Amino acid sequence: MSSRGDMPAWADYVLLPLINLLLAFVLSGLVVLAIGEDPLRAMRILVEGAIGYPEAIAFTLYYATNFIFTGLAVALAFHAGLFNIGGEGQAYVAGLGVALVCLYLDFLPWPVIFVGAIALGMAFGAVWAAIPGWLQAKRGSHVVITTIMFNFIAAALMTYLLSNVMLEPGRGAPETRRFIANATLPTMQTMLGWIGIDAPRSPLNFAFFLALAAAFLVYVYIWRTRWGYALRVVGQNEQAARYAGIDPAKTIIVAMAISGALAGLMGVNEIMGAHQRLLVAFTGGFGFVGIAVALMGRNHPLGVCLAALLFGALYQGGAELAFEMRAISREMVVVIQGLIILFCGALENMFRPWIATLFARRKAA
Amino acid sequence: MDDFVQLVSLLASTVRLSIPLILCALAGLFAERAGVVDIGLEGKMLAAAFAAGTVAALSGSAWIGLLAAIVVAVAFSMIHAFACITHRGNQVVSGMALNVLAVGLTAVLAFAWFREGGQTPALSGAARFAPIVLPFAETIGQAPIIGPIYARLISGHNALVYLTVAIVPIVSFVIFKTRFGLRLRAVGENPHAVDTAGISVAWLRYRALICTGVLCGVAGSYLATAMASAFQREMTAGRGFLALAALIFGKWMPVPAVLACLLFAFADALQGRLQGVALPVVGVVPVQAIQALPYLLTVLLLAGFVGKAVAPKASGIPYAKEK
Numbered sequence: 001m002s003s004r005g006d007m008p009a010w011a012d013y014v015l016l017p018l019i020n021l022l023l024a025f026v027l028s029g030l031v032v033l034a035i036g037e038d039p040l041r042a043m044r045i046l047v048e049g050a051i052g053y054p055e056a057i058a059f060t061l062y063y064a065t066n067f068i069f070t071g072l073a074v075a076l077a078f079h080a081g082l083f084n085i086g087g088e089g090q091a092y093v094a095g096l097g098v099a100l101v102c103l104y105l106d107f108l109p110w111p112v113i114f115v116g117a118i119a120l121g122m123a124f125g126a127v128w129a130a131i132p133g134w135l136q137a138k139r140g141s142h143v144v145i146t147t148i149m150f151n152f153i154a155a156a157l158m159t160y161l162l163s164n165v166m167l168e169p170g171r172g173a174p175e176t177r178r179f180i181a182n183a184t185l186p187t188m189q190t191m192l193g194w195i196g197i198d199a200p201r202s203p204l205n206f207a208f209f210l211a212l213a214a215a216f217l218v219y220v221y222i223w224r225t226r227w228g229y230a231l232r233v234v235g236q237n238e239q240a241a242r243y244a245g246i247d248p249a250k251t252i253i254v255a256m257a258i259s260g261a262l263a264g265l266m267g268v269n270e271i272m273g274a275h276q277r278l279l280v281a282f283t284g285g286f287g288f289v290g291i292a293v294a295l296m297g298r299n300h301p302l303g304v305c306l307a308a309l310l311f312g313a314l315y316q317g318g319a320e321l322a323f324e325m326r327a328i329s330r331e332m333v334v335v336i337q338g339l340i341i342l343f344c345g346a347l348e349n350m351f352r353p354w355i356a357t358l359f360a361r362r363k364a365a
Numbered sequence: 366m367d368d369f370v371q372l373v374s375l376l377a378s379t380v381r382l383s384i385p386l387i388l389c390a391l392a393g394l395f396a397e398r399a400g401v402v403d404i405g406l407e408g409k410m411l412a413a414a415f416a417a418g419t420v421a422a423l424s425g426s427a428w429i430g431l432l433a434a435i436v437v438a439v440a441f442s443m444i445h446a447f448a449c450i451t452h453r454g455n456q457v458v459s460g461m462a463l464n465v466l467a468v469g470l471t472a473v474l475a476f477a478w479f480r481e482g483g484q485t486p487a488l489s490g491a492a493r494f495a496p497i498v499l500p501f502a503e504t505i506g507q508a509p510i511i512g513p514i515y516a517r518l519i520s521g522h523n524a525l526v527y528l529t530v531a532i533v534p535i536v537s538f539v540i541f542k543t544r545f546g547l548r549l550r551a552v553g554e555n556p557h558a559v560d561t562a563g564i565s566v567a568w569l570r571y572r573a574l575i576c577t578g579v580l581c582g583v584a585g586s587y588l589a590t591a592m593a594s595a596f597q598r599e600m601t602a603g604r605g606f607l608a609l610a611a612l613i614f615g616k617w618m619p620v621p622a623v624l625a626c627l628l629f630a631f632a633d634a635l636q637g638r639l640q641g642v643a644l645p646v647v648g649v650v651p652v653q654a655i656q657a658l659p660y661l662l663t664v665l666l667l668a669g670f671v672g673k674a675v676a677p678k679a680s681g682i683p684y685a686k687e688k
Contacts, residue, residue, distance in 0.1 A: 035474070141664070145613065149663050153660050153661060156654070327477045332469070333469070337465055338465035341458060342466065346458045350452050
């Protein structure tokens with residue numbers, strides 16, 4: 001990136017992503033046009049459906065919670081030079097960890113269940129990511145392929161467990177029984193009720209605060225600790241890391257484990273918070289959205305939070321859009337997501353030379 | 366005798382299930398041998414399946430559907446090329462973007478155009494690739510041993526199956542015996558050397574990705590107009606990734622990759638038959654265990670427990686002239 005020095009930081013971190021984002025939206029508008037609908041009206045419905053009223057905002061924040069977790073997972077691994085595509089599988093298996101505590105240890109007092117379920121969920125996610133990490137560090141197998149494979153293995157494993165072992169008899173779909181109230185996370189409605197605020201019903205729950213805390217801790221970890229420094233050095237240059245006395249293998253495994261634990265927290269939001277039972281395919285592709293979120297957020301926790309909000313709004317607004325405009329299905333959001341990954345990720349440098357020239361010319365004038 | 370007929374029909378369904386895998390694995394072979402990682406095979410195949418289903422339904426011809434599928438898959442491939450070769454973008458991210466985009470676009474357009482919940486209309490007649498009965502299948506079919514093999518395993522597939530059987534040696538020939546193939550392999554191992562020899566790295570890689578697109582197009586069209594009788598949402602169901610796994614399994618060589626595809630397809634055909642059947646010693650094997658087998662095998666292989674897989678050296682690294 002020889003041209004990076006030619007432009008101010010704000011252009012690099014704000015202007016360029018915004019241009020790419022705009023392009024993604026313009027192309028999405030063309031898709032809406034191809035369907036024979038009015039893109040501007042679609043945009044209005046999308047925005048109104050996402051932030052137009054309290055319930056919408058609650059749903060937007062609920063989706064954003066998932067995306068903060070999966071986005072942080074991808075971002076953290078990325079700093080170590082690893083591309084973790086396995087958030088989906090890690091969150092899925094983490095859901096199992098959460099459910100085990102909430103189903104079989106629900107006689108324990110609430111604080112124990114609370115800590116235990118989150119801890120076991122994170123641990124399951126961590127293990128599911130650490131194995132590909134170990135395979136990359138010790139056996140040289142590429143983490144991109146192994147994490148994809150682990151997504152499929154997780155799906156098979158969970159389908160087996162849910163339809164054969166943990167199935168609640170009499171249920172129409174493969175899922176466990178509902179957790180008792182004592183083994184769930186309080187909803188935002190309940191929590192705001194404690195301080196006398198009347199909030200709308202939504203799946204938004206305590207996990208939202210966990211997400212904000214996780215973002216802060218990831219920031220501290222990456223930029224304010226010795227381990228975070230080691231992680232970044234390994235990501236930049238493994239050779240240099242080895243000379244500096246850092247063990248790249250250990251760093252890679254730990255980075256993947258933390259990444260998996262973060263993705264696992266998405267399972268906490270969904271299983272302990274929103275659904276309050278373990279069900280099949282609850283991850284709903286949110287693990288993949290994390291990739292777009294991390295790319296948009298430039299792998300910085302603050303950026304990840306903002307990008308997660310954007311995607312949360314897209315998901316909630318998209319649901320509303322599918323409801324209001326009958327010709328448009330929910331997957332419109334997936335189209336936008338794909339275009340964002342394309343422009344903010346793979347083609348992020350398309351406009352760079354262009355803008356760099358623009359700034360260079362201004363400086364010369 | 367009955368067991369034998371059972372076995373033959375199991376093998377026949379193995380062949381049918383292996384076709385999209387084989388085509389996709391060969392597609393991936395072109396890309397990765399030229400030094401471009403392509404995890405977007407799944408998306409290209411899905412977009413192609415949608416194009417085939419749509420155009421076949423509108424035109425009433427499976428062949429025109431095939432053409433449309435190839436055009437769409439090549440277009441997707443060119444986006445990948447533009448991002449990875451021209452702009453030196455992250456190849457994994459680009460492939461991922463195409464996968465996500467294909468899932469979204471096909472669902473949105475199918476829903477909007479046909480209003481059937483994300484499917485294309487059911488195809489029949491000339492809009493599908495029908496089984497072809499080879500000559501004398503009737504008469505030879507009566508013979509013992511050879512009869513069932515000829516009538517069920519060799520005869521009775523559709524045109525795309527036979528096309529794929531022909532494509533395998535052609536790809537092998539192109540990669541290993543032609544000048545284009547030699548340069549393609551060279552550009553995947555050492556692009557600098559190719560550049561020094563005065564050959565355009567970018568143009569070579571673009572051509573490799575065109576081949577990738579064509580093969581993904583055929584694979585997608587097979588799914589929508591031969592195996593099934595319409596495009597269905599996310600009908601590729603991970604086959605693109607499985608093909609990628611087969612490619613690694615086959616160490617980036619055409620014939621071993623095809624054999625890996627056949628192995629995966631056999632596992633797939635087997636799990637359909639093993640549902641609820643108790644086997645000697647192990648008892649009833651969960652279907653999911655067999656479904657997960659190809660993925661587990663791939664992980665074990667990648668870890669070097671089944672033999673080391675070495676990727677083309679320059680694979681995944683964008684080429685920059687000035688370096």
